[in-house]
Amino acid sequence: MRVLIVTDAWEPQVNGVVRTLQATIGELKAAGHEVGVISPDLFRSIPCPSYPEIRLAFAGRRAVGRRIRAFAPQAIHISTEGPLGMAARRWCIRNKFPFTTAYHTRFPEYVAARFPVSPAFVWRFIRWFHRPARHIMVATRSLARELADQDLTQTMMWERGVDHDLFRPDRAPHPAYASLARPIQLYVGRVAVEKNIGAFLDCERPGTKVVVGDGPALAELQARHPATVFLGKLGGETLAAAYAGADVFVFPSRTDTFGLVVIEALSCGTPVAAYPVPGPGDIVTGGAGALDEDLGRAIDAALACDRADAAALGARYSWSSCTAQFVKALTFVPAEPAPDAKAGIAGVAA
Numbered sequence: 128m129r130v131l132i133v134t135d136a137w138e139p140q141v142n143g144v145v146r147t148l149q150a151t152i153g154e155l156k157a158a159g160h161e162v163g164v165i166s167p168d169l170f171r172s173i174p175c176p177s178y179p180e181i182r183l184a185f186a187g188r189r190a191v192g193r194r195i196r197a198f199a200p201q202a203i204h205i206s207t208e209g210p211l212g213m214a215a216r217r218w219c220i221r222n223k224f225p226f227t228t229a230y231h232t233r234f235p236e237y238v239a240a241r242f243p244v245s246p247a248f249v250w251r252f253i254r255w256f257h258r259p260a261r262h263i264m265v266a267t268r269s270l271a272r273e274l275a276d277q278d279l280t281q282t283m284m285w286e287r288g289v290d291h292d293l294f295r296p297d298r299a300p301h302p303a304y305a306s307l308a309r310p311i312q313l314y315v316g317r318v319a320v321e322k323n324i325g326a327f328l329d330c331e332r333p334g335t336k337v338v339v340g341d342g343p344a345l346a347e348l349q350a351r352h353p354a355t356v357f358l359g360k361l362g363g364e365t366l367a368a369a370y371a372g373a374d375v376f377v378f379p380s381r382t383d384t385f386g387l388v389v390i391e392a393l394s395c396g397t398p399v400a401a402y403p404v405p406g407p408g409d410i411v412t413g414g415a416g417a418l419d420e421d422l423g424r425a426i427d428a429a430l431a432c433d434r435a436d437a438a439a440l441g442a443r444y445s446w447s448s449c450t451a452q453f454v455k456a457l458t459f460v461p462a463e464p465a466p467d468a469k470a471g472i473a474g475v476a477a
Contacts, residue, residue, distance in 0.1 A: 129161045130457065131200035133191070135184065135209030136231075137166035141360070142317060143387040144231045147287055147449075148206060154450035163198040165191060165211060175209075184210050192218040202457040204264075207231065208256050220259055227456055228260040229285065230270060231384055250277055262456045266385035268466045269405030275466075283456035283463055287387050288446030289394045293367050296396030296438045300372025301365060303337075303358060310334040310374035310430055313397070315366070315388045318342035327379040328352045330423040339369050370395035375429045378407050379422060386410065394441030398432035400425035415440040 132152070136144040152162050170190070172182035191214040195203070203219060203226040205212045212228075219226040230253075257263050257279050264285035265271050271282040304311055312334060316322055319342040328336055328348065336355045338348070349357055361369055370376065376392035378401040386406045389399055399416030401407035402425070411418055414436035417428030 128454075128457070129163070129199065129201045130155060131163045131165065131195060131198050131203045132206055133165045133203065133211050133215040134206035135167060135182075135211045136207050137164070137168060141362070143287075143383075143385065144206065146387060147231075150288060150290075150446045151450050151453055154446050155454070158450070158454075160454075163200065165194050165215065167211065169194070170211075186211055186214055188214045188217040188221070191215050192222075203227070204229070204453075204457065205260070208253070213256070216256065216259070225261045225459065226259075227262045227264060227283075228257050229264040230257065230274060231266075232382070253277065254279060261459060262462055264453065264456050267405060267409035269409050270384050271463070272466045273405065281462040283452070285452045285456055286449050287385050287390060287444060288449040289390050289441060289444045290446070291394060291442065293363065294370060294391045294394040294441070295367070296371060296394075296434065298364070298367050298371035298395060301358070301368040303356065304372045307335040307337070307356065308333070311337055311372065312400075312426060313337045313339065313369060313373035313376050313392070314379070315339040315361075315369065315376070315392070316380075318345040318348060320344055321380070321382050323379040323381055324348060325351075326422055327377045328355055330426060332423060332426055334374070337369070337373065339366065367391075367395060370397055373397050375400055375426055376416075377401070377422070377426060380406070383407075390441050390444045392441075393437045394444070396434040396438040396441075398429040398434065398437045400429035410440075413440065 132148060134148060138145060155162050167182035167184040170184040170186040172184045175183050191211060195218055203224060205215050205226055205228045254277055262281050262283045263274060263279060265282050266286055274282055314324055314327055318324060318340045337358060338355055339358045339361050341360045370392045376397045376399045378386055378389050378399060381402055381404050383406045389407055389410050392399055393415055399411050401411060401418055402420060403418040408418060414432050416432055417425045419425035
């Protein structure tokens with residue numbers, strides 16, 4: 128199949144959307160599919176306000192349309208709701224070409240965390256953007272329920288995966304941990320306001336808090352929390368070592384739709400502490416971690432969890448199964464039934 132992916136989030140960004148697309152494209156090519164990408168690096172662009180790593184491309188429907196026609200795709204997937212996504216959407220509608228979209232970010236809450244904009248207003252845009260899609264790919268059942276509440280019912284599952292050769296429990300701890308007081312409580316991800324990292328660093332717990340990542344809130348958090356160890360941006364084996372050597376992984380975000388870092392931590396055998404919200408609430412089950420509206424209590428409970436249970440849960444996620452879901456969603460099969468809106472988040476006691 129000739130698959131064209133249109134995305135406003137692309138290299139050199141390092142985030143869950145880009146990493147998911149890269150891994151999925153690699154699996155698609157390995158399976159014999161031909162994949163094209165329309166991304167900001169193909170056009171003139173400017174930094175996105177408040178998120179400069181994202182480039183906003185100057186590209187209209189005609190410019191994007193020329194690239195679509197040149198590739199001659201059999202399937203088009205529009206990954207993001209940015210300028211390229213909107214241009215591709217317009218081209219597809221004008222040319223009656225079916226397309227799929229993905230809901231990667233809880234956009235209304237994300238925008239509300241940064242700007243004085245009502246989430247209800249942003250939801251109008253989300254409904255407008257995704258309604259014409261043949262399928263909307265979502266990473267969790269909670270997201271499917273959330274979109275169904277907005278009358279967007281054509282959802283299909285597209286979970287996330289882990290490189291188990293890299294993220295595994297037998298990794299030696301990161302060398303920086305040798306001199307740190309235990310328990311080591313780890314955060315990995317973009318250091319930005321929407322990640323709610325302050326809620327984690329404000330928790331008064333014994334041991335050492337470690338932050339891996341970079342972003343616009345880094346300097347402020349370093350100034351406010353001098354006892355926290357900031358290791359900067361890590362990747363590959365050093366990132367895996369940071370996960371594997373930690374005693375608990377803390378995921379304080381309330382707006383992420385999944386949390387790729389959550390399953391990477393689990394795959395390294397590190398229990399997860401998080402709020403009982405969509406994303407971690409769909410992933411963290413059994414004895415693999417703890418969910419609580421009091422993040423400190425969640426940390427305490429996660430520290431008592433069995434690391435073998437965490438590793439077993441992480442092992443369930445693979446990029447091959449993730450890509451199989453993606454390919455299924457590209458086909459014109461009926462959308463999956465929307466989950467019962469009354470159902471609670473997995474792993475959270477009623």
